[in-house]
Every structure is written in structure tokens, then in C-alpha cells.
Amino acid sequence: MNILEMREIYKAFPGVVALDHVTLELEKGEVMALLGENGAGKSTLMKILSGAYHADEGQIILEGRQISGYTTQEAIDMGISIVYQELNNIPGISVAENLFLNNLPTKGPAKTIDYKKLYADSEALLKRVGLNNVDPKASLGTLSVAEKQLVEIAKAVSKNVKILVMDEPTSALNDAETDNLFELILKMRDEGVSIVYISHRMSEIYRVADSAMVMRDGKYIAKVKVADTTTDDLVAYMVGRKIDDMYPKRSVTPGKEVFAVEHLTTNRLKDISFHIRAGEVVGLFGLMGAGRSEIASCIVGMKYHQTSEMRINGEKYVPVSPANALKHKITYVPAERKTDGLFLALTVRENITISNLDLFTKHGKMDLKKEKKIADEWIKTLHVKTPKSETIIESLSGGNQQKVAVAKSLITDPELIILNEPTRGIDVSAKAEIYMLINELCAQGKAVLMISSELPEIMSMSDRIYVICEGRMTGEVQKADFTQELLVKYAIGETD
Ligand SMILES: Nc1ncnc2c1ncn2[C@@H]1O[C@H](COP(=O)(O)OP(=O)(O)OP(=O)(O)O)[C@@H](O)[C@H]1O
Ligand SMILES: [Mg+2]
Structure with missing residues (x-):
């Protein structure tokens, strides 16, 4: 059964139609890659799902029920979590506080922050995404881009998530960290979480995704099973033509x-x-x-x-x-x-x-x-x-x-x-x-x-x-x- 359907989503910004009646279907426990060239509308579609934007037209159906007009917090409460393409964290406060920004654990009648629990919970979460060596007390600003990215992922995982959207999560990660993330994705999939995975790295698609949906110029182009589709075909769907020379040859003899x-x-x-x-x-x-x-x-x-x-x-x-x-x-x-x-x-x-x-x-x-x-x-x-x-x-x-x-x-x-x-x-x-x-x-x-x-x-x-x-x-x-x-x-x- 589809856990999510987005039907005929339309969204325009001044001067551009970002989404032109796009339809998306996602099953429970499915890992779906969302592909398309820069500006195809991938992030916009996911921002509409997450409640950050509202569609001009179209419907969203979650577990058979139509949902609309919700905020990002309400989306999270419904089990829709998103890791944004651009980092959205606060560098001046600690890693732990970033992780639990909206629900810091408290203790006692005065409801003071329970730091002991905060740090312990944070440590467990950081471990889950492979950040074993990061101190939850460290100021987030001291982390590298890749570490910050993993903190964002930990934040999304910490919610009771049904649909997890990752918008280019590995762009700042190295191979070992990417492996780690993929393991986490596959584990979550096996637990029944549905995942939408946006990436421009084709090799990754084959490693984690069951299916791939392709968009071009704000339009839905195709949804295919990854196992039955070659990279060339996926690229052709995305670009509308074949690209033969990814890495052009260079014939320059180095000088002084x-x-x-x-x-x-x-x-x-x-x-x-x-x-x-x-x-x-x-x-x-x-x-x-x-x-x-x-x-x-x-x-x-x-x-x-x-x-x-x-x-x-x-x-x-x-x-x-x-x-x-x-x-x-x-x-x-x-x-x-x-x-x-x-x-x-x-x-x-x-x-x-x-x-x-x-x-x-x-x-x-x-x-x-x-x-x-x-x-x-x-x-x-x-x-x-x-x-x-x-x-x-x-x-x-x-x-x-x-x-x-x-x-x-x-x-x-x-x-x-x-x-x-x-x-x-x-x-x-x-x-x-x-x-x-x-x-x-x-x-x-x-x-x-x-x-x-x-x-x-x-x-x-x-x-x-x-x-x-x-x-x-x-x-x-x-x-x-x-x-x-x-x-x-x-x-x-x-x-x-
Ligand atoms: N807040 C906004 N205001 C105006 N135009 C926007 C806004 N957000 C997105 N757009 C436009 O909508 C179109 C789709 O953008 P979107 O960010 O969804 O692309 P994308 O597929 O995620 O691309 P990329 O792979 O580069 O991240 C683009 O033409 C973009 O310029
Ligand atoms: Mg994007």
C-alpha cells in the first residue's frame, strides 16, 4: 500500500513554474531516489511535503488521509522528517542542543534542563549515525561540514519517523561516512520507514534505492525500478538526451x-x-x-x-x-x-x-x-x-x-x-x-x-x-x- 501520494502538485514562484502537476507515490518501506537536473523541482516538492512550502494546487495523501495546510512541526508530528540540502543548524550552541532544539529534556517541578539526560541521549543518537568521536557538549560551529551534515541526519532520525526525506545527504560525506549512512538507511527501510533520497551521484542510487523517480523542468517524467534500469537510461530521462563524454580528455603538457x-x-x-x-x-x-x-x-x-x-x-x-x-x-x-x-x-x-x-x-x-x-x-x-x-x-x-x-x-x-x-x-x-x-x-x-x-x-x-x-x-x-x-x-x- 502507498504510504504517501502527492497528486498533481503545482507550485509557481515569480518568473518560474517550479512544479507543474507533479505526482509522486511512495510505498511503506520503499527507498525511492528522486532524480533530476539542477532546478528540476526536487527540493521544492520535498519542501511542500515537509510543510515548509504550500502547494498552489494538488493533494497530499498520507496513509489514506488527505492532509493540507500543515506546518513543518505538524509534519514532524505526523512522521515526516526531512534533512535539508542546505544546513539549517545553529553554530553557536552545542551539538546536543541542536539535536533536541524543540524538545529539550527537563527535570523537576521547575522544569530545568536535564543536561545529563540530554548528553546521554545525544551520545546514543550520534553513535547511530556513526559520529562516535563527537562530543555532544561541543559547540556545533567547531564541527566540519560533514559532521554537521550527520548531526542534521541524527536530528531527523530522532523523531518517530515514517517518511524520511534526504536532500543530497552525502554531498559533504566521504566514502566511509557514506557507507555508514547507507547502512542506516537500509536498516530504517527494514524497520518499515519509507525514504526519499535525492542525490546527483548515480552510483549511490544503485546502492540504496529500490526505485527512482525522475523529474525534468518541474514535470514528472518517469518512475522506474532501479534494478531494471541502466545509468545511461536514468541520465537520458533526466537530461532528455544522452551524455557521452562525462570527463572530457585534456591534452596539455604542463609548463613551468x-x-x-x-x-x-x-x-x-x-x-x-x-x-x-x-x-x-x-x-x-x-x-x-x-x-x-x-x-x-x-x-x-x-x-x-x-x-x-x-x-x-x-x-x-x-x-x-x-x-x-x-x-x-x-x-x-x-x-x-x-x-x-x-x-x-x-x-x-x-x-x-x-x-x-x-x-x-x-x-x-x-x-x-x-x-x-x-x-x-x-x-x-x-x-x-x-x-x-x-x-x-x-x-x-x-x-x-x-x-x-x-x-x-x-x-x-x-x-x-x-x-x-x-x-x-x-x-x-x-x-x-x-x-x-x-x-x-x-x-x-x-x-x-x-x-x-x-x-x-x-x-x-x-x-x-x-x-x-x-x-x-x-x-x-x-x-x-x-x-x-x-x-x-x-x-x-x-x-x-
Ligand atoms: N523560494 C524560491 N523563490 C523563487 N524561486 C524558487 C524558490 N525555490 C525554488 N525556486 C525555483 O524553483 C525551481 C526548482 O528549484 P528546486 O530547488 O526545487 O530544484 P532542485 O531540483 O532541488 O535542484 P538542485 O539539484 O540544484 O538542488 C528553480 O528554478 C528555482 O530557481
Ligand atoms: Mg535541491
Whole structure:
């Protein structure tokens, strides 16, 4: 029996029809993947289910009963829990308080918070999602993105859940954490929980999902059994055509050294040295918390470090601040776009151009026409799905926001581009666009440092990969020697 039916759901925002009479059916104990390109309407459909948005038209039937006009809290009480694509937690308070925000345990007639119980319950929950080493008393802000993501998942699991929606839950997780999450999903499925799983990683679909529903441009396209359907077919449903070249070939011979760092040391990093040549893509691989992002932060002057020697184009470079890094033609696309990468209250145009206003300024005056033209070109190049360049960026779908974050960096015409999880949340066709763009940058003689947790991506795109484990460099691997086994071996600290 269907535990949930959403019938003919229609939802419009100014300038776009996000959902055009979409229908969804979900059985008890079914794991259903929800697939579609960036902006297809996946998150919007799930926000309607969770009570965060209300549909303009259509019906929702839960266990045979029509429900409507409910709040998110009422949805939770009915057993509908959602882990959002964008993190929604409060960094200033503890992990435990985040977990039990709406129902902190109390004791005694005065109803003071029962911290002992709070911490004990939190610990049990954290264990359930594999966060064995996280202290419930720690301030949430001190956790990594991946850990925060797992805390979000723990929050959803803690409710008496019947339908659990996960909107790109693994985008910040590494392989081991993903394995852990999948185990949890399958266990919950066996307990009768129905799960809607949104992801752009096709391999994951085959590991956890029984079925897949595909959307395109706000419309329902198909629902299929995963076991009977090939990846190519799923992609064709999503994109409306076949994609043959996911990782385009690059034929650039690396030139002279563009960037080098020697003896980079912080509290966590120990004596990291490496270099990148013109036309080269160098990968940085490692497990969560290995220190990859910290290396990037140090290079662009976002984080203080004790010692290092850096060179850009043969000249001494001392990181001071991201703005100063830009002056030295070093740009960084951070992994946490919502807090570090974008100005959410500004328009798409403003976000694209803000790092290089000089480009449009002549004698102290902005050439607004030129600014708009260039912004429009980037929107076109990266296929950013937005009603217009003047749309506030916060209303774009997650993947489309990521594309703008990439454009914002590339517009500065850098020599060294540091990309941290550049395709996180980006759909297959836009991924191919970004890979092509990286290749173009290489052909122009730029140097690219790419941090990625996706092995197929980092192996296909890099010329060399440095592997980091617990703040130390444990290996440098040349393209000819790339194997998953070798990279993972170095990543867990086994060296020969
Ligand atoms: N609050 C909003 N205001 C205006 N437009 C919105 C809002 N939320 C979503 N949209 C638009 O609705 C469409 C569907 O967006 P949605 O976030 O559902 O896509 P998605 O399938 O989740 O994409 P992604 O894979 O990138 O996360 C997009 O065109 C988006 O710009
Ligand atoms: Mg989304």
C-alpha cells in the first residue's frame, strides 16, 4: 500500500513554474531516489511535503488521509522528517542542543534542563549515525561540514519517523561516512520507514534505492525500478538526451611552475609541500578532517599559519587575506558556499561580478551595461537556471547557486584556481560543463588545485594527486598509477 501520494502538485514562484502537476507515490518501506537536473523541482516538492512550502494546487495523501495546510512541526508530528540540502543548524550552541532544539529534556517541578539526560541521549543518537568521536557538549560551529551534515541526519532520525526525506545527504560525506549512512538507511527501510533520497551521484542510487523517480523542468517524467534500469537510461530521462563524454580528455603538457608551497605548518598541518605547474590539475585527496580545506584556507590567507614559504610565478608570496590573494591571481571556491562563497541577499549578477568590479569600472564609474552583459555570458556558459540575472541568489536551486560560486571566482582571471568540492550538488550535464571549463583553463596555462572527495572525479580530472592524512602528506601519485586502492591506502595513512 502507498504510504504517501502527492497528486498533481503545482507550485509557481515569480518568473518560474517550479512544479507543474507533479505526482509522486511512495510505498511503506520503499527507498525511492528522486532524480533530476539542477532546478528540476526536487527540493521544492520535498519542501511542500515537509510543510515548509504550500502547494498552489494538488493533494497530499498520507496513509489514506488527505492532509493540507500543515506546518513543518505538524509534519514532524505526523512522521515526516526531512534533512535539508542546505544546513539549517545553529553554530553557536552545542551539538546536543541542536539535536533536541524543540524538545529539550527537563527535570523537576521547575522544569530545568536535564543536561545529563540530554548528553546521554545525544551520545546514543550520534553513535547511530556513526559520529562516535563527537562530543555532544561541543559547540556545533567547531564541527566540519560533514559532521554537521550527520548531526542534521541524527536530528531527523530522532523523531518517530515514517517518511524520511534526504536532500543530497552525502554531498559533504566521504566514502566511509557514506557507507555508514547507507547502512542506516537500509536498516530504517527494514524497520518499515519509507525514504526519499535525492542525490546527483548515480552510483549511490544503485546502492540504496529500490526505485527512482525522475523529474525534468518541474514535470514528472518517469518512475522506474532501479534494478531494471541502466545509468545511461536514468541520465537520458533526466537530461532528455544522452551524455557521452562525462570527463572530457585534456591534452596539455604542463609548463613551468605556477605555484609552490613549502613547509606549511599549522596546529593541524605538518610540513606540507607541493607545487603546481601551468596547465596542470593537481588533486588533493584525503578523508574528512585530513586537512585539505585547511591547506586551501592557508594559501588564500583565510587562516593564520605558523610557517610556510609560498611562491606564485616564481615570486615570493605571503598570504594575508583572500582579497590580497586575488591581487596575486589566486582564487578560491570554498566548499561551504552558503557561508563562505556567496552573498545570499544579492542578485545573481552581483554575486558573479562582485570579486572583480574593476573590470567594469572606468574613471571611478561603473559600466552597468558591461557588467550585466558579462554576468549574462557566465549565466549562459554554465547554464545557470535563473529567471533573470537580477534574481536574488537565495531563491536558486542548490546546484545553480554552486555554478554561480564557480563563475564568481573565474571572473577574476586567476593564475591559480583552488576548487573545493567544485561539483558538489551539481547535476550530470552541468558537471560535464565544469570539467570542460577546467580543461579550458588548463589550455590557457592556468594551474588548478582541486579538492574532491569523489574518487572518480579526482582520478579523471587530475594529472597528479597528493594525498593527505591527519595533516601530513602521505603520498604523491602520478596519473599512470592512479587506483582507488592506492589513494585510499594513503588516505588512511598506510605508506610503503
Ligand atoms: N523560494 C524560491 N523563490 C523563487 N524561486 C524558487 C524558490 N525555490 C525554488 N525556486 C525555483 O524553483 C525551481 C526548482 O528549484 P528546486 O530547488 O526545487 O530544484 P532542485 O531540483 O532541488 O535542484 P538542485 O539539484 O540544484 O538542488 C528553480 O528554478 C528555482 O530557481
Ligand atoms: Mg535541491
